[in-house]
Amino acid sequence: MQLTTQAVQIGLEWDNRTGAVAVPIYQSATFRHPGLGQSTGFDYSRSGNPTRQTLEAGIARLDNAAHGFAYATGMAAITSLLLLFKAGDHLIVTEDLYGGTCRLFNQVFDQFGLTFSYVDTTDIAAVQTAIRPETRALFVETLTNPLLKFADLPVLATLAHQHGLLLIADNTFLTPYLLRPLEAGADIAVYSATKYLAGHNDTLAGLVTVHDPSLAERIYFHQNAAGATLGPQDAWLTIRGIKTLGVRLDRQQENARRIADWLAAHPRITKVHYPGLSEHPDHALMQHQARGFGAMIAFEVDKHALVEQVLLKTTLISFAESLGGVESLITFPQVQTHADIPPALRQRLGINDRLLRLSVGIEDADDLIEDLRQALEGY
Amino acid sequence: MKLGTKLIHSGTTVDPQTGALGVPIYQVSTYRQTSVDHFGKYDYARGDNPTREALEEAVAALEGGSRCLAFASGMAAISTTLMIFSPGDHLVVCDDVYGGAYRVLTSIFSRMGISSTFVDATDLQAIAAAIRPETRGLYLETPSNPLLKVTDLRGAAALARQHGLITLVDNTFMTPLLQRPLELGCDIVLHSGTKFLNGHSDVICGFSVTDNPELGQRIRYIQNAFGTGLGPQDSFLTLRGIKTLKVRMEQSQQTTAAIVDWLASHPRVTAVHYPGLAQHPGHAIHAAQADGPGAVVSFELDRFETTKRLLEQTRLAAFAVSLGGVESIISYPARMSHAAVPAEERARKGISDTLVRLSVGLEEADDLIADLEQAMGA
Numbered sequence: 192m193q194l195t196t197q198a199v200q201i202g203l204e205w206d207n208r209t210g211a212v213a214v215p216i217y218q219s220a221t222f223r224h225p226g227l228g229q230s231t232g233f234d235y236s237r238s239g240n241p242t243r244q245t246l247e248a249g250i251a252r253l254d255n256a257a258h259g260f261a262y263a264t265g266m267a268a269i270t271s272l273l274l275l276f277k278a279g280d281h282l283i284v285t286e287d288l289y290g291g292t293c294r295l296f297n298q299v300f301d302q303f304g305l306t307f308s309y310v311d312t313t314d315i316a317a318v319q320t321a322i323r324p325e326t327r328a329l330f331v332e333t334l335t336n337p338l339l340k341f342a343d344l345p346v347l348a349t350l351a352h353q354h355g356l357l358l359i360a361d362n363t364f365l366t367p368y369l370l371r372p373l374e375a376g377a378d379i380a381v382y383s384a385t386k387y388l389a390g391h392n393d394t395l396a397g398l399v400t401v402h403d404p405s406l407a408e409r410i411y412f413h414q415n416a417a418g419a420t421l422g423p424q425d426a427w428l429t430i431r432g433i434k435t436l437g438v439r440l441d442r443q444q445e446n447a448r449r450i451a452d453w454l455a456a457h458p459r460i461t462k463v464h465y466p467g468l469s470e471h472p473d474h475a476l477m478q479h480q481a482r483g484f485g486a487m488i489a490f491e492v493d494k495h496a497l498v499e500q501v502l503l504k505t506t507l508i509s510f511a512e513s514l515g516g517v518e519s520l521i522t523f524p525q526v527q528t529h530a531d532i533p534p535a536l537r538q539r540l541g542i543n544d545r546l547l548r549l550s551v552g553i554e555d556a557d558d559l560i561e562d563l564r565q566a567l568e569g570y
Numbered sequence: 571m572k573l574g575t576k577l578i579h580s581g582t583t584v585d586p587q588t589g590a591l592g593v594p595i596y597q598v599s600t601y602r603q604t605s606v607d608h609f610g611k612y613d614y615a616r617g618d619n620p621t622r623e624a625l626e627e628a629v630a631a632l633e634g635g636s637r638c639l640a641f642a643s644g645m646a647a648i649s650t651t652l653m654i655f656s657p658g659d660h661l662v663v664c665d666d667v668y669g670g671a672y673r674v675l676t677s678i679f680s681r682m683g684i685s686s687t688f689v690d691a692t693d694l695q696a697i698a699a700a701i702r703p704e705t706r707g708l709y710l711e712t713p714s715n716p717l718l719k720v721t722d723l724r725g726a727a728a729l730a731r732q733h734g735l736i737t738l739v740d741n742t743f744m745t746p747l748l749q750r751p752l753e754l755g756c757d758i759v760l761h762s763g764t765k766f767l768n769g770h771s772d773v774i775c776g777f778s779v780t781d782n783p784e785l786g787q788r789i790r791y792i793q794n795a796f797g798t799g800l801g802p803q804d805s806f807l808t809l810r811g812i813k814t815l816k817v818r819m820e821q822s823q824q825t826t827a828a829i830v831d832w833l834a835s836h837p838r839v840t841a842v843h844y845p846g847l848a849q850h851p852g853h854a855i856h857a858a859q860a861d862g863p864g865a866v867v868s869f870e871l872d873r874f875e876t877t878k879r880l881l882e883q884t885r886l887a888a889f890a891v892s893l894g895g896v897e898s899i900i901s902y903p904a905r906m907s908h909a910a911v912p913a914e915e916r917a918r919k920g921i922s923d924t925l926v927r928l929s930v931g932l933e934e935a936d937d938l939i940a941d942l943e944q945a946m947g948a
Contacts, residue, residue: 218772218807220764221892226882227902234906235891236774237643263642264616266797277681278657291616295795303682304657385599393597395615395801416673418645419796422774424803428597499606512614513600523606527613 194253194368195437201249201430205241214245216427238415242423246398246430250388253367253433254380256400258407260414261426265363265383266291267419268397272359272381274413275406278304280327283356285312287540289336290524292361294531309536312347313340313473319350328357333372334364334477337489337524337548338541339464341473344480348376357406363387363515368440369483373402379410386515387486389432390439393516396421396429439517439553443486446559447551453560454490459497459567461545464489486551487514489524495544497567498523502547504566507558514550519559522548573632573747574816580631593624595806617794621802625809626777629767632746632812633759635779637786639793640800640808644742644762645670647776649678651738651758653792654785657683659706664691664721666714666919668740669910691721692852694729701733710756711740712749713856716868716903716927717920718843720852723859727755736785742766742894747819749860752781758789765894765929766865768811769818772895773804818896821932822865828935829928829942833869838946840924841870866893868903868927876946877902877924883945886933893929898938901927 192200202214217240222233233239243261251259262268269292276282284296286309296307308321312331329351331342344360351358359379360372366387372380382388384396401407414420421429444467451465466477467484477484492498501521502510508519512527522528524542532542551559571579585594596619601612612618622640630638641647648671655661663675665688675686689696691710708730712721723739730737738758739751745766751759761767763775780786793799800808823846830844845856846863856863871877880900881889887898891906901907903921911921930938 220768220771220774220895221888221890221899223888223890224881226889227878228905237645262797263646263799263801264797266616266795267642267646268797270796270798274678278683291795291797299653299792299795302656389599392599395599395797395799397797413678416645416670416678417649417798418641418643418670418774418776419649419798420642420646420774422642422801422804425801502606503604509600509602510604511600511602516599520600526606527609 197252198433198436201433202245205245214242214427214430216423217241218423236423237418237420240423240426243421243426246421246426249430249433250367250382250398251400254371254373254400256373256380257402257404258400258410260399260410261421261429262397262399262414263419263421264395265381265385265397266295268381268399270295271410271413271417271419272379272399273300273305274417275409276305276327279325281306281308281323281325282328282330283308283310283318283321283326285331285335285342286310286536287335287338287340287542288332289361290529290531298531312342315343315346315350318347322354322356326354326356328359330359330361332361332364333370334466334485334487336364337529337546339466339487339489341466341477341481343476344372344375344377364485364487365481366436366440368436369485370481373400375480378403378406384429385513387440388436389429390436391432391516392513392518394425394428394432396425440483440486442553443551444483446553446556447484447486447488449556450549450551450559450563451488454488454563457567459493460490461493462491488549488551490547490549491543491545492547493545498545498547500569501566505562507554507562508549514548516550517553519552519554520550524548576631577815578813580628593621593806593809595802596621597802616797616799619799619802619805622800622805625800625805628809628812629761629777630779633779634746634750634752635759635781636783637790638777638779639789640763640805641776641778641793641798642800643774644760644764644776645674646798647760647778648740649674650792650796650798651760651778651789652679652684654788655684655706658704659684660702660704661686661707661709662697662700662705663688663709664711664714665689666717666719666921667709667711668715669908671709671740673910691726692719694722694725697726698729701735705733705735707736707738709738711743713743713845713852713864715743715907716925718845718850718866718868720845720850720856722855723751723754723756731755743864743866744860745815745819747815748862748864752779754859757782758785763808764892766819767815768808769815769894770811770896771892771899773807773811775800775804775808818932819862819865822930823862825933825935825938826863826865826867826930829930829938830867832939833867836946838872838876839869840872843868865930866927867930868925870922871924871926874923877926879947880926880942880945884941886938886941887928893927895929896932898931898933899929903927
């Protein structure tokens with residue numbers, strides 16, 4: 192079955208009593224037991240909630256994984272995964288990482304004795320060099336934020352597994368619709384479902400998928416023990432969002448392609464990072480491994496003063512954090528999403544004071560281009 | 571303002587834009603910005619959401635704290651708050667702590683280098699004896715779960731202060747309506763808001779409250795960094811639940827008193843644990859620090875068969891985990907809330923195979939008693 196069909200099927204056959212085609216929102220904290228030592232399969236909503244479970248089974252199916260887990264936010268999902276490790280363990284991490292993840296690693300887990308090395312994970316030799324005896328995992332973003340570098344998961348997986356490391360892939364920018372990380376060799380996929388999966392800029396959610404049963408058992412233990420689970424209303428909204436994932440992303444990618452071409456030809460734009468452009472260094476690899484290039488674009492304007500003008504003069508495109516929703520959003524990574532990355536690293540990576548990140552929505556491409564055109568005028 | 575009024579009028583209860591009496595449900599992830607240099611107070615909903623914020627302000631006001639953070643569950647509140655400690659730190663914890671808290675302490679925080687010693691916290695000398703040079707926190711529940719043991723919060727907080735420890739109190743069973751640990755000298759109050767605060771068995775949520783601005787800032791930092799904050803729908807429902815906290819709790823307490831009287835004279839009941847009883851060992855201390863005994867009672871039965879029959883035959887009281895809802899809930903600590911505690915540890919703590927915990931809801935006392943009576947048999 193194709194992924195778009197699977198997405199629409201989520202929750203369709205859950206409710207046997209009424210035949211409702213949407214899973215009910217089980218706004219219930221606890222569940223009555225039929226007898227001593229007996230359970231309906233549901234005891235307490237932190238441990239298992241039917242609405243959340245439908246979402247968890249749904250994302251597992253989309254990722255072709257055996258198990259799915261849903262959390263209050265994407266950061267809660269990542270935090271829960273880090274609980275798999277113990278003091279003294281070392282992780283190798285993609286260097287141009289989402290700022291929130293970087294903050295969590297450097298300022299929270301660091302003090303609990305986990306250590307992190309930031310490397311360019313598109314450079315396999317650099318990853319190999321960074322492996323130490325105490326290295327336990329490789330954490331990559333399948334398409335990085337904000338510079339849109341593509342991770343070669345099959346090669347990384349081979350390297351990781353040779354050294355007994357877990358390969359964890361943050362697939363937020365691509366979603367299972369464009370790439371299934373576990374099929375490409377990752378052990379764990381993690382999502383900020385707030386973005387493309389829920390897709391409406393209205394719900395915060397995090398998801399994890401995994402295939403290995405013993406790993407799944409440990410992840411479930413921490414999900415239940417630490418309790419950062421997703422509530423039923425938000426689980427339901429995420430399911431609702433996933434049903435339109437395919438049509439939204441198709442349109443978003445079409446729009447992104449047109450905007451990237453238009454930006455590349457604009458005299459005030461000095462650089463466009465979009466893997467759909469043939470000059471992007473990962474274009475060929477991504478064409479081979481993924482089913483699309485996504486709908487995120489990063490671009491540089493020719494001078495810093497233009498940054499503020501673009502952010503404030505765009506009217507259809509909102510100046511706001513986050514991404515992946517039906518509405519187009521524009522951000523300034525240096526001071527917003529990536530403020531917690533150390534400045535020296537930021538500069539080296541190219542997250543500079545002229546870089547903007549655009550999340551392309553499903554508005555008409557002509558209107559979006561016109562909005563950008565008028566915002567870039569003058570100066 | 572009295573607490574009963576605060577329940578209705580704390581925090582942002584009127585929407586400034588429309589005058590709506592309830593805070594709107596801000597089902598949104600991000601907020602449009604107007605300046606490159608100065609972001610608005612709201613930039614991303616993991617950090618700030620007005621609906622969650624209204625709830626946080628309300629609970630802070632009720633507990634008498636300057637800062638409250640709302641979380642996706644009571645365990646998310648507990649585990650996020652415990653992240654204020656560092657590797658090498660040691661905690662002294664009451665020995666019949668909720669099984670979920672026991673589990674995170676002994677299986678997650680222990681691996682991060684934060685160790686715990688479990689002591690009978692009804693005995694201040696036992697707490698004092700467990701304090702080591704590296705002890706940083708004292709973690710308490712009173713009345714405790716499920717045995718309703720009482721800890722002297724003023725005494726414990728004063729002892730903790732002498733040793734430079736942070737005192738954390740899980741106030742789930744009492745709610746700020748009946749007990750306000752910050753006023754008694756404690757530093758952080760924790761809640762499973764799922765229970766009496768929300769009160770309808772329909773939301774999972776938790777709180778961490780403090781009057782210390784630095785601790786508040788630190789917990790808020792971790793809440794945002796971890797992303798364990800409560801969603802807007804659940805925040806709204808909890809705010810809605812809190813409005814009836816007083817009427818619910820007063821009614822449930824009254825009903826509990828009637829049930830406790832009945833249980834105490836029942837031939838198959840061998841012990842009743844309830845701090846409202848004059849013979850309860852912590853009765854006087856509880857009366858000095860709380861405004862009521864609450865609506866949770868635990869009791870022991872003559873044998874396992876009676877216990878099993880009671881749990882399976884009650885019709886009104888739902889046999890389920892959790893507590894604090896409008897529906898009465900009967901549960902079996904040995905296999906439910908405290909299943910995560912090893913069997914011999916449970917036995918040592920007095921959580922026997924004939925112990926039952928009853929959370930009293932809003933049904934009529936006569937109906938509940940008749941139901942218990944038919945289920946327990948002669």
